[in-house]
Amino acid sequence: MSKRTAAALIAAGTAAASVAVVARRRSTDAAGSPDSNESRWRVVTIARPEAEVIVDGALPAPLIELADLIDVRTSAAPGDRGTELAARIRPNSAAGDHGDRVGQLRAALRRSKQLLETGEVATNEPQPEGHRPATPAGLLVDALARRSPEKGIL
Amino acid sequence: MKALCWTGINKLTIENVDEPTILNPSDAIVKVTMTASCGSDLHLLGGYVPGMRAGDILGHEFMGEIVAVGSGVSERKVGDRVVVCSFMSCGQCWYCTNGLTSLCDNTNPHPGLGEGLFGAPTGGCFGYSQITGGFAGSHAEYVRVPHIDTGAFLVPDGVTDEQAVFASDAVPTGWMGADLGGVKPGDVVAVWGAGGVGQMAARAAMLLGAEKVIVIDRLPERLEQVRSVIGAETLDYSSGEVMAELRERTGGRGPDVAIEAVGMEAHSERPDYVYDKVKTMLKLETDRPTAVREAILSARKGGSVFVLGVFGGVVDKFPLGAVMNKGLTLRSAQQHGHRYIPMLLDRIAAGEISTGHLATHVMPLDQGPQGYEMFKTKADGCVRAVFRP
Ligand SMILES: NC(=O)c1ccc[n+]([C@@H]2O[C@H](COP(=O)([O-])OP(=O)(O)OC[C@H]3O[C@@H](n4cnc5c(N)ncnc54)[C@H](O)[C@@H]3O)[C@@H](O)[C@H]2O)c1
Ligand SMILES: [Zn+2]
Numbered sequence: 176m177s178k179r180t181a182a183a184l185i186a187a188g189t190a191a192a193s194v195a196v197v198a199r200r201r202s203t204d205a206a207g208s209p210d211s212n213e214s215r216w217r218v219v220t221i222a223r224p225e226a227e228v229i230v231d232g233a234l235p236a237p238l239i240e241l242a243d244l245i246d247v248r249t250s251a252a253p254g255d256r257g258t259e260l261a262a263r264i265r266p267n268s269a270a271g272d273h274g275d276r277v278g279q280l281r282a283a284l285r286r287s288k289q290l291l292e293t294g295e296v297a298t299n300e301p302q303p304e305g306h307r308p309a310t311p312a313g314l315l316v317d318a319l320a321r322r323s324p325e326k327g328i329l
Numbered sequence: 330m331k332a333l334c335w336t337g338i339n340k341l342t343i344e345n346v347d348e349p350t351i352l353n354p355s356d357a358i359v360k361v362t363m364t365a366s367c368g369s370d371l372h373l374l375g376g377y378v379p380g381m382r383a384g385d386i387l388g389h390e391f392m393g394e395i396v397a398v399g400s401g402v403s404e405r406k407v408g409d410r411v412v413v414c415s416f417m418s419c420g421q422c423w424y425c426t427n428g429l430t431s432l433c434d435n436t437n438p439h440p441g442l443g444e445g446l447f448g449a450p451t452g453g454c455f456g457y458s459q460i461t462g463g464f465a466g467s468h469a470e471y472v473r474v475p476h477i478d479t480g481a482f483l484v485p486d487g488v489t490d491e492q493a494v495f496a497s498d499a500v501p502t503g504w505m506g507a508d509l510g511g512v513k514p515g516d517v518v519a520v521w522g523a524g525g526v527g528q529m530a531a532r533a534a535m536l537l538g539a540e541k542v543i544v545i546d547r548l549p550e551r552l553e554q555v556r557s558v559i560g561a562e563t564l565d566y567s568s569g570e571v572m573a574e575l576r577e578r579t580g581g582r583g584p585d586v587a588i589e590a591v592g593m594e595a596h597s598e599r600p601d602y603v604y605d606k607v608k609t610m611l612k613l614e615t616d617r618p619t620a621v622r623e624a625i626l627s628a629r630k631g632g633s634v635f636v637l638g639v640f641g642g643v644v645d646k647f648p649l650g651a652v653m654n655k656g657l658t659l660r661s662a663q664q665h666g667h668r669y670i671p672m673l674l675d676r677i678a679a680g681e682i683s684t685g686h687l688a689t690h691v692m693p694l695d696q697g698p699q700g701y702e703m704f705k706t707k708a709d710g711c712v713r714a715v716f717r718p
């Protein structure tokens with residue numbers, strides 16, 4: 176085998192391997208099975224000092240419900256940006272019947288940040304709306320919007 | 330109450346809907362006195378932006394009178410006559426305290442959608458699809474305004490509704506393009522698009538000291554407004570010679586700052602237009618970036634390009650080689666209006682920025698569907714259809 180073919184094969188192999196990784200990640204996500212990295216630290220930066228994020232050792236209210244399931248840590252954010260609040264599903268914690276635990280954690284972190292920074296959680300329900308026909312596309316948009324606080328890269 | 334609802338691609342209907350209520354302490358209810366159509370609404374209307382839902386109330390450029398406030402409101406009060414920024418700002422997060430208010434972390438209830446599409450969500454916006462939070466828009470008798478203290482600005486006495494309403498969206502958007510595009514005294518600036526946004530960008534560039542401003546479009550009545558009201562030069566792109574013409578008019582250099590105010594439905598005489606049209610029809614490309622390409626190719630070496638036009642997804646044949654080899658700075662944003670609106674209202678009051686001429690068609694909200702049809706087809710010289718609910 177010439178050097179050039181070998182290099183080409185290696186390149187092709189790497190490409191195929193990375194495609195496989197992407198494909199695998201897609202399929203687990205699409206199937207809604209537990210996040211491949213459930214115990215990754217998920218972090219929000221909150222424009223408040225650490226002492227206002229963890230007050231006398233107490234977690235921000237939205238995280239309290241998940242306290243048995245999660246590890247939490249905080250650190251000062253660089254550049255005076257406040258506090259990095261990080262939480263993860265405790266590794267090897269029993270799955271239990273908690274449903275989408277990562278989704279709940281994402282939503283709780285986002286709510287914690289909003290409450291600490293603004294004192295409220297962004298919402299638009301209920302609000303005025305016109306007739307909402309139950310078309311497949313419409314129901315899909317509704318479902319995506321409803322689950323959106325639990326979704327994303329966080 | 331009455332509201333103008335999106336009911337499907339290119340379909341709008343006036344419907345009877347519930348009145349909004351206060352949901353959060355920072356909220357207010359605003360009785361809408363004037364609400365305008367914007368080029369962005371055309372992208373929503375035409376189904377170019379994902380996440381629209383039949384029954385969504387359109388409208389994000391508006392003004393009105395505060396009729397109720399939540400328990401946490403301290404700056405604004407019932408009776409205030411205000412213009413409201415189309416994007417929402419909490420005033421507290423890092424983005425809001427750094428002047429990047431359309432990127433607010435705390436005003437979009439649907440963060441996962443933007444994170445999926447763009448890697449991070451934008452802030453909330455009125456009447457602008459689920460991606461920006463799914464908020465009911467202003468084409469209605471009343472609208473709920475979260476964070477009224479940061480988002481609503483008192484209209485100076487003597488400024489009419491027709492003048493003030495554009496301080497909600499078109500004026501700050503245009504100003505941002507010139508400001509963050511880096512326009513400075515002595516610059517030559519080219520602006521693609523002579524709609525409300527492009528005209529305001531051109532005026533901003535002049536006020537920031539540009540020595541020559543050239544606005545590119547093909548609609549004669551808009552180009553006439555640019556010359557007679559804004560005071561800038563014009564270039565008709567239907568000649569098909571935009572790049573050569575710009576080169577000639579800029580001493581062979583190209584514009585220092587190129588501002589694109591056209592967006593994802595650009596039309597063109599250029600051959601790539603047909604390519605984009607076919608690709609978007611086949612759903613192989615979501616947006617048509619014709620004017621962005623031309624702005625990048627026309628800008629002078631080391632110049633800057635600011636994309637004000639709205640894009641929602643992916644584009645093809647993006648001239649990255651020109652960006653790289655010509656050393657361009659490329660910037661873009663949804664408008665960060667909060668940092669500019671008080672100053673802009675003062676300039677409108679002082680007669681430095683003319684806006685009323687954009688309201689070419691003022692009509693009752695009942696005629697919303699007809700107004701949008703005119704605006705979409707640019708019939709009867711329509712620059713913006715504006716509604717009084
Ligand atoms: N960044 C923001 O926050 C923000 C805010 C408001 C609007 N916008 C966007 O700005 C854009 C313009 O808004 P508008 O209200 O002025 O819209 P508009 O539809 O009134 O005007 C667009 C103009 O572009 C012209 N045009 C089309 N193709 C062109 C080309 N190839 N070269 C030059 N001109 C061309 C049209 O003839 C038209 O006059 C839209 O994409 C809108 O979504 C962005
Ligand atoms: Zn707009």
Ligand SMILES: [Zn+2]
Pocket residue numbers: 418419420421422423424425432433434435436
């Ligand atoms: Zn904010």
